Amino acid sequence: MSLSTQDFHYICNLILDRSAIVLGAEKEYLVDLRLGILADQEGFPSISALVKQLTQTGDAGLSKKVVDALTTNETLFFRDFRPFEYLKSELLPQLIESRRHSKSLRIWSAACSTGQEPYSIAMIIDKHFPELKNWQVEILATDLSFTCLEYARKASYNQFEVNRGLPASYLVSCFDKSGDRWELKPQIRQRVQFRELNLIDPWQMPPMDMIFLRNVLIYFSPETKRTILSKIKTSLKTDSVLFLGGSETTLHLDPNYHRIDSKYNVNCYTLDKNKNKSRERRERE
Amino acid sequence: MSVLIIDDAITAQTMTLSYLKALGFRHLRCARHGHEALGILRDEGFFDLILLDWNMPCMDGLEFMRVFQSWPGADQSKVLMMTTEIETERVREALEVGVHEYLMKPFDLGLLHSKLMIMGVKLLI
Numbered sequence: 001m002s003l004s005t006q007d008f009h010y011i012c013n014l015i016l017d018r019s020a021i022v023l024g025a026e027k028e029y030l031v032d033l034r035l036g037i038l039a040d041q042e043g044f045p046s047i048s049a050l051v052k053q054l055t056q057t058g059d060a061g062l063s064k065k066v067v068d069a070l071t072t073n074e075t076l077f078f079r080d081f082r083p084f085e086y087l088k089s090e091l092l093p094q095l096i097e098s099r100r101h102s103k104s105l106r107i108w109s110a111a112c113s114t115g116q117e118p119y120s121i122a123m124i125i126d127k128h129f130p131e132l133k134n135w136q137v138e139i140l141a142t143d144l145s146f147t148c149l150e151y152a153r154k155a156s157y158n159q160f161e162v163n164r165g166l167p168a169s170y171l172v173s174c175f176d177k178s179g180d181r182w183e184l185k186p187q188i189r190q191r192v193q194f195r196e197l198n199l200i201d202p203w204q205m206p207p208m209d210m211i212f213l214r215n216v217l218i219y220f221s222p223e224t225k226r227t228i229l230s231k232i233k234t235s236l237k238t239d240s241v242l243f244l245g246g247s248e249t250t251l252h253l254d255p256n257y258h259r260i261d262s263k264y265n266v267n268c269y270t271l272d273k274n275k276n277k278s279r280e281r282r283e284r285e
Numbered sequence: 286m287s288v289l290i291i292d293d294a295i296t297a298q299t300m301t302l303s304y305l306k307a308l309g310f311r312h313l314r315c316a317r318h319g320h321e322a323l324g325i326l327r328d329e330g331f332f333d334l335i336l337l338d339w340n341m342p343c344m345d346g347l348e349f350m351r352v353f354q355s356w357p358g359a360d361q362s363k364v365l366m367m368t369t370e371i372e373t374e375r376v377r378e379a380l381e382v383g384v385h386e387y388l389m390k391p392f393d394l395g396l397l398h399s400k401l402m403i404m405g406v407k408l409l410i
Contacts, residue, residue: 081402159371159389165399168387172377 003032007051011035011066014054018067019144020200021219034069068145073215075113077166078120083214083243086264088124091241095209096131098239104136108208108235110199111216112141115152115192116161119184121212122191123174140205142197149194155184199228205235215245222253229254233271242269286407287312291322291349292338292367297390301336301367304394308401308408318342319349326353331361334406337384339368339375350382359383363404367392 003011011031012023023031035047042062044050053059054066078084099105109118118141125132125139143149162171162182175182197203199216211232217225229250236242241260244250244267250257257269288310292298298315305313314332316322318341326332339346346366353359366379367388376387388400401408 076399078403160396163389163392163396165403167403168376168380168384171387172373172380175373177373 003028003035003047007048010051010055011070014063015067015070018063019071019198020221020224021071022221023070031070035066038065038069064146068147071144071219073111073113075116076164077116077162077170079117079165079214080246081165082264083266083268084120084124086262086266086268087121087210088128090262090264091210091268092124092129096129099135099209103134105132105138106206106208107137107139107210107212108205109139109141109212110197110232111213112143112152112194113145113148114161115141115148115155115194116157116165117141117212117214118152118192119155119188122188123170125191126188127170127173137191139192140195141192142195144196144198146196149196152192153194155189156181157184158182199231200224203231207237208235208240209237210241210243211236212243214243215248217248218245226253229257233257236271238272239270239275243267244269286310286334287314287332288334288336289314289316289322289325289332290336291316291319291341291346292336293317293341294338297338297367301397304397305336307394308398319344319346319352322349323352326356331358333362334401334404335362335364337364337366339366339370339379347378347382350379350384354383363406365400365404 008028008031015021015023032047035050039047039050042050042065044053050062054062095105107121109121112118118139122139125137141152143152156178158181162175171182174185174188176185213232217228220228232242233254233256242257246267248267250269256271258271258273258275260266260268260270260275262268288305290298290301290305290313292301292315302313302315314325314329316325320343322335323344337346337349346368350364363385364383365386365388366384367390368375369390371389379387386400386404388396398408
């Protein structure tokens, strides 16, 4: 199956319209590969027959499947590792101290893909913070892709997925082996709530204590990045923390975010411009 | 950083060597089983990182660990077990004898890279 230039442009516009993701010319191979698989699955003789169906009928279900096929991105447990070391060793202890009266924590994994990120957070909480047992800890995980969410809810992973990034100590304490799959223990799985959400659609979230928005902004135009960062702000308390991917920044996009200095050298931001100063003060004391 | 690969399968040794070279490691050494590895360690001193297969003739990975762990200074080396053993009990056993991380075969460069990151191994690239 091969993709004509005209069909490629049609698909790029569809993806831009539905998800605000910019597909450059270098992604043509990816569109060709993934739409070829989708065309096969849906019984179309070619990609161009699939595109024809979309243009002629505006088939909403098929459009959703196309968006889903092209926006599914890779993920892994404890991706980049350092953000999770920071979470475990600095951020959670700080938040436990500052939220000790409300005994409540809200965490949002804003592009959770197949669930490895929110489950990594849930594993850390389960394994290292028994004192949070009596707290109200909500981990909300959202994604645009319903296929990813369906997979995530099952919390059942193959060997490749658990081999990649997951420390062995978590594998033995948080998973049960069932046939050739590794299933997350129910008490950890139940900590995460999944919901379909497109970041460019209108949404409202309660105030979060931390938001993971990692490796998401890279797919958007500067204008969409600004809009999303501005919306995210409404769900952050002054001392909450926003995690971005290693190659992402708020610089030149939104001056209200301040990068947090940490020995873990993680890419996280806060709205509190004095946070770094108070940390330095604490360390001096 | 020095690395000792202990694996009886030549193809697995060759593949692991090529991955390590791609990750920037230069001081690499190979042994075909635990017994040979102990000899190398005795003669050449400790290695920073040991990549250890489980099932090998003469002395398997677990036996190697039991002997090696009793040597003073063995804790200078980080050990990654790389094996076709994929049951939870096996992973637990390996951790109990002092293995730091566990990688199920088959694996590729990316998987090895992710495990070395978890172990805090400084990569040169």
